[in-house]
Amino acid sequence: xxxxxxxxxxxxxxxxxxxxxxxxxxxxxxxxxxxxxxxxxxxxxxxxxxxxxxxxxxxxxxxxxxxxxxxxxxxxxxxxxxxxxxxxxxxxxxxxxxxxxxxxxxxxxxxxxxxxxxxxxxxxxxxxxxxxxxxxxxxxxxxxxxxxxxxxxxxxxxxxxxxxxxxxxxx
Numbered sequence: 001x002x003x004x005x006x007x008x009x010x011x012x013x014x015x016x017x018x019x020x021x022x023x024x025x026x027x028x029x030x031x032x033x034x035x036x037x038x039x040x041x042x043x044x045x046x047x048x049x050x051x052x053x054x055x056x057x058x059x060x061x062x063x064x065x066x067x068x069x070x071x072x073x074x075x076x077x078x079x080x081x082x083x084x085x086x087x088x089x090x091x092x093x094x095x096x097x098x099x100x101x102x103x104x105x106x107x108x109x110x111x112x113x114x115x116x117x118x119x120x121x122x123x124x125x126x127x128x129x130x131x132x133x134x135x136x137x138x139x140x141x142x143x144x145x146x147x148x149x150x151x152x153x154x155x156x157x158x159x160x161x162x163x164x165x166x167x168x169x170x171x
Contacts, residue, residue, distance in 0.1 A: 014069035018076035023084040129170035
């Protein structure tokens with residue numbers, strides 16, 4: 001039986017040498033060059049393990065979303081490249097931390113939140129909490145609103161009783 005697999009179907013991960021990699025930004029666009037291999041414009045970055053190991057295994061994608069490669073330890077990048085990487089990761093993984101629930105209200109299957117975060121006061125709506133919550137160890141959760149924004153709650157047991165009840169019921 002003939003194989004239908006082509007080069008784009010392979011699951012090989014290309015590991016990039018951080019000593020040969022350079023990142024910079026021009027006109028708001030991230031540029032990546034790998035010595036002796038090539039350059040890419042409009043590069044985006046993604047963590048392979050954003051929750052369990054956010055400081056290692058950073059992937060680079062070209063402007064079409066195709067894999068360029070991965071760096072195992074980005075701390076080995078030169079200082080300028082590391083700064084560009086950290087800025088890009090901050091934008092991609094912007095997750096305000098909920099410090100206090102000011103008000104929470106359930107209505108017709110939606111939950112309306114007013115919270116104080118490490119980035120200021122936020123108001124958002126979450127529907128179907130069972131699908132909008134990611135439970136993590138230590139009573140920690142990531143809550144995703146209807147627009148796809150994520151909020152980290154470091155310990156649901158430190159929230160007010162009403163917020164606790166709503167969250168615990170949905171876990």
